[in-house]
Amino acid sequence: xxTVLYDYPGPRAKRRNVxxxxxxxxxxxxLLWWVYQKFADAGQLEGRLWKPFTEAATWRNxxxxxxxxxxxxxxxxxxxxxAFGIFFAVGRLxxxxxxxxxxxAIVEFFRAVPLLIMIFFIFYGVPFLIQGPVPIFWALVIGLxxxxxxxxxxxxxxxxxxxxxxxxxxxxxxxxxxSQLMRYILVPQAARAMLPVIVSQxxxxxxxxxxxxxxxxxxxxxRGVNDLAANFGNVIQAAIVVAVIYIIINSLLxxxxxxxxxxxxxxxxxxxxxxxxxxxxxxxxxx
Amino acid sequence: MRIRRIAAIAAVALxxxxxxxxxxxxxxxxxxxxTATGVVGKAxxxxxxxxxxxxxxxxxxLQTGTQYEGFDIEIAKIIAKGLGVDAANIEWKTTVxxxxxxxxxxxxxxxxxxxxxxxxxxxxxxxFAGPYYVAGQDLLVKTDSTIAGPEQxxxxxxxxxxxxxxxxxxxxxxxxxxxxxxxxxxxxxxxLENGQVDAVTTDDIILAGYASQAQYAGKFKVVGKPFSxxxxxxxxxxxxxxxxxxxxxxxxxxxxDGTYKAAWDSTLGxxxxxAPTLDTTKLTNCG
Amino acid sequence: MHxxxxxxxxxxxxxxxxxxxxxxxxxxxxxxxxxxxxxxMRVSPIPVLRGVxxxxxxxxxxxxxxxxxxxxxxxxxxxxxxxFSDELDTNQFWxxxxxxxxxxxxxxxxxFRSGINTVPPGQAEAARAVGLTFAQTLxxxxxxxxGRAVIAPLGSVLIALCKNSTIVGTIGLLESSNIMKxxxxxxxxxxxxxxxxxxxxxxxxxxxTGYVFGWLANKLAVRR
Numbered sequence: 089x090x091t092v093l094y095d096y097p098g099p100r101a102k103r104r105n106v107x108x109x110x111x112x113x114x115x116x117x118x119l120l121w122w123v124y125q126k127f128a129d130a131g132q133l134e135g136r137l138w139k140p141f142t143e144a145a146t147w148r149n150x151x152x153x154x155x156x157x158x159x160x161x162x163x164x165x166x167x168x169x170x171a172f173g174i175f176f177a178v179g180r181l182x183x184x185x186x187x188x189x190x191x192x193a194i195v196e197f198f199r200a201v202p203l204l205i206m207i208f209f210i211f212y213g214v215p216f217l218i219q220g221p222v223p224i225f226w227a228l229v230i231g232l233x234x235x236x237x238x239x240x241x242x243x244x245x246x247x248x249x250x251x252x253x254x255x256x257x258x259x260x261x262x263x264x265x266x267s268q269l270m271r272y273i274l275v276p277q278a279a280r281a282m283l284p285v286i287v288s289q290x291x292x293x294x295x296x297x298x299x300x301x302x303x304x305x306x307x308x309x310x311r312g313v314n315d316l317a318a319n320f321g322n323v324i325q326a327a328i329v330v331a332v333i334y335i336i337i338n339s340l341l342x343x344x345x346x347x348x349x350x351x352x353x354x355x356x357x358x359x360x361x362x363x364x365x366x367x368x369x370x371x372x373x374x375x
Numbered sequence: 376m377r378i379r380r381i382a383a384i385a386a387v388a389l390x391x392x393x394x395x396x397x398x399x400x401x402x403x404x405x406x407x408x409x410t411a412t413g414v415v416g417k418a419x420x421x422x423x424x425x426x427x428x429x430x431x432x433x434x435x436x437l438q439t440g441t442q443y444e445g446f447d448i449e450i451a452k453i454i455a456k457g458l459g460v461d462a463a464n465i466e467w468k469t470t471v472x473x474x475x476x477x478x479x480x481x482x483x484x485x486x487x488x489x490x491x492x493x494x495x496x497x498x499x500x501x502x503f504a505g506p507y508y509v510a511g512q513d514l515l516v517k518t519d520s521t522i523a524g525p526e527q528x529x530x531x532x533x534x535x536x537x538x539x540x541x542x543x544x545x546x547x548x549x550x551x552x553x554x555x556x557x558x559x560x561x562x563x564x565x566x567l568e569n570g571q572v573d574a575v576t577t578d579d580i581i582l583a584g585y586a587s588q589a590q591y592a593g594k595f596k597v598v599g600k601p602f603s604x605x606x607x608x609x610x611x612x613x614x615x616x617x618x619x620x621x622x623x624x625x626x627x628x629x630x631x632d633g634t635y636k637a638a639w640d641s642t643l644g645x646x647x648x649x650a651p652t653l654d655t656t657k658l659t660n661c662g
Numbered sequence: 663m664h665x666x667x668x669x670x671x672x673x674x675x676x677x678x679x680x681x682x683x684x685x686x687x688x689x690x691x692x693x694x695x696x697x698x699x700x701x702x703m704r705v706s707p708i709p710v711l712r713g714v715x716x717x718x719x720x721x722x723x724x725x726x727x728x729x730x731x732x733x734x735x736x737x738x739x740x741x742x743x744x745x746f747s748d749e750l751d752t753n754q755f756w757x758x759x760x761x762x763x764x765x766x767x768x769x770x771x772x773x774f775r776s777g778i779n780t781v782p783p784g785q786a787e788a789a790r791a792v793g794l795t796f797a798q799t800l801x802x803x804x805x806x807x808x809g810r811a812v813i814a815p816l817g818s819v820l821i822a823l824c825k826n827s828t829i830v831g832t833i834g835l836l837e838s839s840n841i842m843k844x845x846x847x848x849x850x851x852x853x854x855x856x857x858x859x860x861x862x863x864x865x866x867x868x869x870x871t872g873y874v875f876g877w878l879a880n881k882l883a884v885r886r
Contacts, residue, residue, distance in 0.1 A: 132741055150440070197869075200867075201864050213857055298727075314559045321561070321564065324737065335725055339720060473843075553749075571745075
């Protein structure tokens, strides 16, 4: 198969590829073997460290409650981020400068501040201001919302601007006002094109909920690694299991996002300006 | 006209948001002892208490599945009983060293029984009843280590938890020791096992709890020369003097009628150490 | 503001940001290099390399960075014995850099892959038809076009990298977020100022960076 980088392999290239395949295969296998040995030497492969994961009680008491808390924070954050995102995207496209500029400043600010710093401030700092508690859950979710909502706001703005101009012109010609144009024409079309971006951002959100363990929100890392390891003394093993869980869930979400993307592509809704770059921007920005 | 409509919608949304926030913090505020009789009053009114405990310290405060077990838990149950709250009506909340003061100040919990050392710095933020036990900072080392005390820590690496008094003491008094900080002791232990840190430091009784866990049996030893006194107190809201005195009375009663000894025997006493005697003359921290 | 007038606090704030800058710089270089390598691996005709590249990207894109940094410390350092230095914070720094680079390289790889995909295959085929070697095709035809398409996504990745470097604080490095937490705990009355200074520093650095990359991307965009 000819790609941009590599040409159809001729006989010499085919031979070379086979040789390289074997060489690299051996090298990778050797590396994995070395890692395995080191882990065994350090005693990390002992049965009793892994045994707790074969017991249902471990899952029921530590991992599943943690997972539930993670998903709860992620989905609440997603819904709030969507609302925040649409609201601020429309705001930034307003013709009134006294709406556009402050909204723009807010969005840029929250995109630039690290999530950890925001969560710390909301949890440790805000209580000094309002003289009252900030529940851990809301400290995490509000931080997530502010950040991901801003990223979504930018994505929505790009999506709205990518809807063909003819649509807006036709709407104005028929006598619609700006708010009607947004509500009936632009946002629905932009939303459909933005679905893959939204789901990719959900992946980012899920990963960011892991920061909750730093303020002791009982999500998957806190329960599945810290508390579990305190009981069984198997920090690394617990972390590996939890990592696999994250990978599985996020992979499923990414597959879902790709499927959505293929579907909307088929339905003919396109976001011009380089689908690849735009989509990567949305997903990559969260990193 | 349009702007008025938008403003109306925004106002309604804001009102909802404020109401939602308030109902969250409002509940907490009412539960946080803002009435004149503080914790005692709350216990009498609601017959419920929220108590902050540790979840990852075997023998003292460990979350094993859905239950919490340990000496601190038993003491908390004794106190709750003395205030008229049944053990079944206690809501246990996991706290980590760094967020004990914020939790009390914000009213997220009513009391904290979590290996909470009394010191003057903390007294500026919260009040303490007790002490109900006096521990001492000590070192956990490998069984064959030659470290026999903090003087031999120069140039060595010591591991502890962010926000704990032992960590602060090392930072201030043993400046030539390298300090590795994590959010949980369970992360320090594998480092000790593999030799990346030379010692783990915290209160001797916490160290004993870890050393006696099945998976670390025979690998670690507590040096056995405590170099500080760590009086464990019960944290509650600052200036809640009446509740503080009441809790001290409950402790005195428990020392007299054997429930204190029973609490010890059923948790830490299982290792064979006899129960200490609670020195009721030292219960003077209410100020 | 009085908090930052104390020398001790000012030193802590500056040292925290110094760590962030160093982390970002070192990780950016490594992530860029390794990301390009991964992209080359992912499209190569050798199945083993393709598999490794794909596995790497899928694992690191779907794992929280917190766990990656955790494994860098507990896996690489504690179990595999990879120690960079005797100095505690230098060691933490480099382990953090390794974790950050491994994580960010996955995103750099995806950005480059999409960049390469914007180059019409006809260009490469024409280059080969004219007799350019692999290296020449890459240097003269593919990379200039692909490079100009990846500027925008790479800018986002760099900004995300800078913000993610705060997570290295979870293995004990005293970078900005840990310093901010300490300052807030010790100075409860100056919370807003502390937050504004720390957040403001990030904003002042990152917002212009975003605009510069956007402007650069527009200026250098390949007009087809």
